[in-house]
Amino acid sequence: MSPLKISWKSLWSKPLSAALNIMLVAFGTGILTILLLASKQIGDKLENNAKDIDLVVGAKGSPLQLILSSIYYIDFPTGNIPLKEAMELARSPFVKRAVPLALGDNYNGIRIVGTDSNFVSLYHLQTKQGKFWQQDFEATVGSAVAKAEKLKVGDTFNGAHGLTGSSDIHESHHYKVTGILETQGNVTDNLILTNIASVWKMHDEHENDIPRELTSLLIQYRSPMSVAMFPRMVNETTNMQAASPAQESTRLFSLIGVGVDTLQWFAVLIMLISAISVFVNLYNSLKERNYDLAIMRTLGASRTKLFLIVIAEGMMLTLAGTIIGITLGHLALEFIGKNQESSQAQLTGFVLLYDEIYLFFTGLAIGIFAAILPAIQAYRSNISKILAKN
Known part of the structure; x- marks a missing residue:
């Protein structure tokens, strides 16, 4: 019989002990898998959504809140800024492109963003069906929005006041879907885009009687000199603030990283406990099987074969736990992603990362580490003494 078959039968001679060890390894590996997938996806989303944006200008307040609301659309804006002052900044020699944003409404929790053609150029948007908005109350919707809300070109819908909730619906005007965007893999998949005038008119029929405002400006610099000069100019000479997405x-991400690091150490601790548990299991099993191993030696089994049998047991336990843990980690993250309230930062477990291969190597290392001492003991066992005692 091969060492692998012997190891397999030996492990499952005590199913409860084997299942406990596999469960410990799976739990630790599952946590590491979730953290690995979530960290990678969050990092990619942060990078992709802010890829070509050098600065965000908005109302005074928290710079982080301004970035979250204007680039990731997962927080409330810090306020509004006067249109006249915003356009003066947009014409600055330091600015290559300025993208105006007007927020304030939603459709079933999906943000309606008033903007212009600069937004299309910034994100390199293309339509899959129909065309971009042109007239007031025309809207182009992201691919994820069209799928989730079952919207198609020609459909109409009513927005609601505020960035969440549908209690205050604007019934005086409705939006008409003129186009659906190609999937971009960034925040635009989850937005409804229209012109700024539509947002203004939706809130006030007498828009010419009050000063017009924007929520923020997304800025692209014209030259490296802008990095040092423009933010200081905005912060020191205007009532607005400039926040750097980078x-x-x-x-x-550093704030998120504190929690991630804590969970990583917790997972590592569980993996360490599982290694100790596997070691204890193999050590006690070896003591009980000394006589069986001695008989195998008398029947022709070599010291190396006994060594490999014990090593194989440790590797089988940890690899089984690793595979189960990785699978459960993917399924758990998919469940978490499906139940997220925010569609802008939605995570998925249905992705594979190259770095996950290191989890397999970690499982192998834990199995070998836990089994090495019992395997050496089996290799050095004295046949005559063992048989004499029995």
């Missing part, structure tokens, strides 16, 4: 995204 700096605030790094800050956000």
Whole structure:
């Protein structure tokens, strides 16, 4: 009989003990898998959504809140800024492109964004069906929005006041879907786009009687000199603030990283406990099977074969736990993603990462580490003494 078959039968001679060890390894591996997938996806989303945006200008307040509301659409804006002052900044020699944003409404929790053609250029948007908005109350919807809300070109819908909830619906005007965007793999998949005038008119029929406002401006610099000059100019000479997506995204990820690091250490601790548990299981099993192993030696089994049998037991336990843990980690993250309230930061478990291969190597290492001492003991066992005692 091969060492693998012997190891397999030996493990399942005590199914409860084997199942406990596999469960410990699976639990630790599952947590690491969730953290690995979530960290990668969040990092990619932060990078992709802010890819070509150098600065965000908005109302005074929290810079991080301004970034979250204007780039990731997962927070409330810090306020509004006067249209006249915003357009003066847009014409600055430091600015290559300025993208105006007007927020304030939603459709079933999906944000309606008033903007212009600069937004299309910034994100390199293309339509899959229909065309981009042109007239007031025309809307182009992201691919995920069209799928989730079952919207198609020609459909109409009514927005609601506020960025969440549908209690205050604007019944005086409705939007008409003129186009559906190609899937972009960024935040635009989950937005409804229209012109700024539509957002203004939706809130006030007498738009010419009050000063017009924007929520924020997305800025692209014209030259490297703009990096040093423009943010300081905005913060010191206007009632607006300038926030750097790169700096605030790094800050956000560092805040998230504190929790991630804590969970990683917790998972590592579980893996360490599982290694100790596998070691104890193999050590006690070896003591009980000394006589059986001695008989195998008398029947021709070599020391190396006994060594490999014990090593194989440890590797089988940890690899089984690793595979189960990775599978459960993917399924758990998919469940979490499906039940997220925010569609902008939605996660999925149905992705595979190259880094997951390291989890398999970790499982192998734990199995070998836990089994090495019992395997050496089996290799050095004295046949005559064992048989004499029995």
